[in-house]
Amino acid sequence: MHKKLTISIDEKVYEGLYATIGEGKISKFIENLVKPHVLHQDLAQAYREMASDEEREHEAIAWNEGIIGDLNDAER
Numbered sequence: 001m002h003k004k005l006t007i008s009i010d011e012k013v014y015e016g017l018y019a020t021i022g023e024g025k026i027s028k029f030i031e032n033l034v035k036p037h038v039l040h041q042d043l044a045q046a047y048r049e050m051a052s053d054e055e056r057e058h059e060a061i062a063w064n065e066g067i068i069g070d071l072n073d074a075e076r
Contacts, residue, residue, distance in 0.1 A: 032050075
């Protein structure tokens, strides 16, 4: 079951979230960031759960490849 939560954040932070995470994905992104701090899950179990999220893993790989590409471009 999900609960609705209203929070206030800086406008530039919101714009960055919207641009980076995308419409309709901000709540899940924030939940994933907050969850380990409030549920005190077993860290190994939490990493297994994150790794089983295929969409998240694909996004993480794309992000890493983008960083590596940026570093390679900077070296030239």
